[in-house]
Amino acid sequence: MLIKKITKRALLSLAVSQLMVSASGMAKPVNEADFKMQPLGHGVYEMAFVKDRNALFVASSPSFDKDKTSGMVFQLAADSLHVDSRIPTTRRTFSVALDEAHHLLYLGNALDGSVTLLDSQTGKELRTIQLSDDAVPEKKAHVREVVLDKKHHRLYVSGIGGKDKGLLWVVDTQKQQLIKTLENMEPVGFAVDEAGNKVYAVTGKGEILTLDGLSSDLISKVKVDPAETNHYFLNIALNTQKGIGYIADTNTRDVLVVQLDSGKLIHRISTPNSIAVLYNAARDEIYVTHRNARQISIIDAGTYRVKHTIDTSAMPNSLVLSPDARTLYVSVKQDEKSNQDDYVLKIDLTEL
Numbered sequence: 544m545l546i547k548k549i550t551k552r553a554l555l556s557l558a559v560s561q562l563m564v565s566a567s568g569m570a571k572p573v574n575e576a577d578f579k580m581q582p583l584g585h586g587v588y589e590m591a592f593v594k595d596r597n598a599l600f601v602a603s604s605p606s607f608d609k610d611k612t613s614g615m616v617f618q619l620a621a622d623s624l625h626v627d628s629r630i631p632t633t634r635r636t637f638s639v640a641l642d643e644a645h646h647l648l649y650l651g652n653a654l655d656g657s658v659t660l661l662d663s664q665t666g667k668e669l670r671t672i673q674l675s676d677d678a679v680p681e682k683k684a685h686v687r688e689v690v691l692d693k694k695h696h697r698l699y700v701s702g703i704g705g706k707d708k709g710l711l712w713v714v715d716t717q718k719q720q721l722i723k724t725l726e727n728m729e730p731v732g733f734a735v736d737e738a739g740n741k742v743y744a745v746t747g748k749g750e751i752l753t754l755d756g757l758s759s760d761l762i763s764k765v766k767v768d769p770a771e772t773n774h775y776f777l778n779i780a781l782n783t784q785k786g787i788g789y790i791a792d793t794n795t796r797d798v799l800v801v802q803l804d805s806g807k808l809i810h811r812i813s814t815p816n817s818i819a820v821l822y823n824a825a826r827d828e829i830y831v832t833h834r835n836a837r838q839i840s841i842i843d844a845g846t847y848r849v850k851h852t853i854d855t856s857a858m859p860n861s862l863v864l865s866p867d868a869r870t871l872y873v874s875v876k877q878d879e880k881s882n883q884d885d886y887v888l889k890i891d892l893t894e895l
Contacts, residue, residue: 553606
């Protein structure tokens with residue numbers, strides 16, 4: 544009888560230990576060395592995939608020195624990451640939005656508070672739209688994010704200013720001019736639901752803003768997690784089929800899952816603090832960069848389980864998907880004191 548009890552206990556212990564091993568191994572670690580990468584120098588930021596050229600365009604600001612105010616856009620072959628061309632820009636470029644139908648790249652010039660229109664076929668700068676007015680404190684801000692609403696011919700631009708002085712600029716892409724400025728909103732990142740005629744913005748105050756896609760007017764402003772005062776939301780990705788959004792927060796742990804219609808917090812996905820977030824509807828996956836942890840998370844959007852973590856030698860920043868949703872591109876930044884180049888990482892999602 545004693546032997547049977549011991550055996551049962553041993554089997555139970557073995558089962559529990561196996562369960563613990565299984566649970567701890569749910570997020571499979573992967574190293575960036577398993578994938579292609581392309582070094583590009585210093586100051587690499589956001590990217591855009593141009594399908595008709597099978598190319599990746601990468602915005603870069605090589606220097607923050609006052610006397611070096613130009614930028615660079617790299618054109619990479621999407622398959623090999625070979626640098627096909629280097630396109631100099633008059634101003635330092637950080638953020639990117641693509642209008643592929645009109646062969647336009649909208650480049651956010653953070654330090655100049657402006658947006659430059661670049662012809663993606665010729666590499667020629669077509670126009671620069673000045674948004675920030677340095678002569679008027681209430682209208683002075685740095686461009687952070689640019690997001691295109693193609694259906695309604697609008698470009699949404701977040702302006703980071705002083706405390707409680709963030710601006711939200713709306714540009715008419717047909718007239719190529721600023722048509723609206725929303726003040727005291729502190730918007731940071733955007734996502735557009737063209738079919739639902741909505742634009743969502745997240746703020747440095749832990750809020751989600753909902754704008755009318757037709758008028759660009761503010762519909763609602765909701766504090767997502769009122770009990771937490773340290774939130775600084777950076778980006779949001781949409782799963783419009785489920786009516787939910789995924790929010791990346793640079794200050795606190797976890798990716799937050801919210802209902803888009805109410806802003807209600809419905810789930811926390813356990814991760815380190817994050818920078819960029821992207822939803823892949825074709826694979827029902829969420830991709831998140833964790834700058835401080837030097838990791839990229841691949842998350843099952845159905846179960847919120849972290850399927851894989853990809854370790855990087857430097858700090859992953861921005862994300863973009865290939866049109867077929869099979870390849871993920873990540874810009875990775877070095878520490879400011881490092882002599883190593885920033886680089887782009889190409890992740891074949893079908894291999895994971």
